[in-house]
Amino acid sequence: MNVAEVRKLFPILDQEVNGNPLVYLDSAATSQKPLQVIETLEEYYKGYNSNVHRGVHTLGTKATDKYEDARDKVRKFINAASREEIIFTRGTTTALNTVAASYGRDNLQEGDEIVITYMEHHSNIIPWQQVARQTGAILKYIPLQPDGTISLDDARATITSNTKIVSIMQVSNVLGVINPIKEIAAIAHENGAIIVVDGAQSTPHMKVDVRDLDCDFFAFSAHKMCGPTGIGVLYGKKELLENMEPVEFGGEMIDFVGLQESTWKELPWKFEAGTPIIAGAIGLGAAIDFLNEVGMENILEHEHKLAAYALEKMSAIEGLTIYGPQKTEHRAGVVTFNLEDVHPHDVATVIDAEGIAVRAGHHCAQPLMKWLNVSATARASFYLYNTEQDVDKLVEGLVRTKEYFTNGF
Template sequence: MDNKMNNLLNDFPILQEIVNDEKLVYLDNAATTQKPRQVLDAIRNYYEHDNANVHRGVHTLAQRATEQFEGVRQKVADFIGANNPQEVVYTKGTTEALNWIAASYGRTHLHAGDEIVVSYMEHHSNLVPWQQLALQTGAKLKYIGLTVDGQLDLKNAQQVITDKTAIVSLCHASNVLGVINPIKQVTRLAHQHGAIMVVDGAQAVPHMPVDVKELDVDFYAFSGHKMLGPTGCGILWGKKELLNEMPPLEFGGEMISNVGLYQTDFKAPPYKFEGGTQNIAGVIGLGAAIDYLNEIGLDKIMKHERRLVEYVLPQLTAIQGIEIYGPKDPRQRTGVLSFNLTGVHPHDLASALDMDGVAVRAGHHCAQPLMKYLGVSATARASFYLYNTQTDADLLIRAVLDAKEFFLNGSF
């Protein structure tokens, strides 16, 4: 860990928190990440000095707010390798972005008999919108299978994606298995069959360099709060020609160019999608989060997480009774580790870890079809991020061993 990575712990006040008399070890980053002072300051600074509504005032504050708000669009575009800030649409988060693609693009482009392809590892937010779209249009929903070690089965993908496929939608990285999907290859396959490629990037953008141009995908969605930003702010990126074809879903202020008594002309994208006053402070916070991540570098963050996984995975695997889901090779995964301990329900395990100050998630992780596919009702999940250390990994292992002792040997 270089100096920059070392010092960053001081940027996150919450990491000093004492939980159940123990120092907090925050390992629930796949659910949401903590926020550095720089992000908190940016939001506070905006409210203390620049707060005004954007795009609709001639006064100075309105101008300052607008500049910051629109400036983040460029930052986001640069961050994900997009051509044009006008392809960056602000949303509430990944869920809203994926819903909009399904409800707007999907409803206007799909017909009965068309096929939508997802995989068994999708989060409900990249599954339920497509189920609804299939029900509404008469399109058919199909699933790409997984290999035994929890990777996307590319051979199966070649069979499932056909000329009938209109939309392929996959997560870039799984929120349960931690596996990184071969988006570029699947995109090529989708395009060969005339389908568009949608990517749920919620678990990827915070953890690795992402370049939508290089991936050649058509839509890409992600959330600010999983990458050090505030909640309630996320991004829908889409190719300009596709965004142009999409009708807006929310009508009202700011998204119009001319309103008559019975008819209205809409603005061009991205503005036609952004009806009403936006989450301005959230967007500004997201901009500060991107600055923070850029300062460190996504390459370094990815390496840091990989080193932690390389360190903790063998130790976790060595505990008798532990089953880990997803690829065993740290190079094929992010810092998300889902596991079960034989004889201990993940809820009980998570409560025990919490007593040691270790925050992990237990449950189905909004991926019930995947749980069924894995043959489990739930798992525990530890997920690492840039501010986690080897000490955190050690404390996780110790807490799991404690819990095992407590529940299986009854020594307490």
């Protein structure tokens, strides 16, 4: 993968921030967009902006074809069995909430167990808290090993015959941990449970095969994988989706509406009420085309090398603590850290003055922050357009930050 050529496709990277070349290390929050995606969105709005599924005029037909073509691209990208299993949503959060509010509400009862982990994003905690409160189900957590990884023995001990739902992220947005989803799915199914996977941090960076993982539901967002904001995907096994009730009602998702009752369209449209996110879906299709051109294997290999380089260079900074596993084969391109006696918000502010963008805060993972015994952390996250030179600038910025707070500005 020629990173220099890849970078040329991202116009936002060719700028200065505070008088310094931009070093963008916050792709776990949102990735930057290549020209291919930007031009696709512009083409839709300039050339065939129209609603879908409703009209028979030329623009409406073209928009519908492009929208549904994007669904086929998603199906192939994650190797779903059929296009009916691909539901467009506003993002990972909406997808996870849909599963909790529909499948969870209708299939849980008092005493049933929902199993998650301490590393989950809030969007994979709060929906389960709510459905547990509504149904009387019990929310349980798989404990973490000291390095933040999950032991399969702990998973087996936590998931029992009373467990009905296991919901877990494939890659941690804080620790970078790559979880053994396929093995945990097998444990869940052995106990009669279904497994829901938060793929927000995995889908942009590695090849995902939902049938190989044997997950029952899988959720991800376009904006973290070079696509537009406001669009995401819920994959669900067809037999499960067919027996689920929609959680939003209105136009597009209905078959027949009477005065007292209504019926729904077939999959996938029964879960897509109202005017869908047309431009977003088409833009996601363009992002998938772009990622396929680059090659998901190339992206993962590049990020593993960057993570290894970053761990080596950052570990040499005295007083800097790195969270998560130290072996790069167990983690994605995320390095979360704290600088001794310096609040992560101060770290992020100081290095931003040098054009370096990192994340600081609790990363929507307050239970994990409590487990780490910190209130917040700083996070550098890498993607296909980052280089070792970006890591070097980060390390130089962190060294200067330490000096500032040690010796004064």
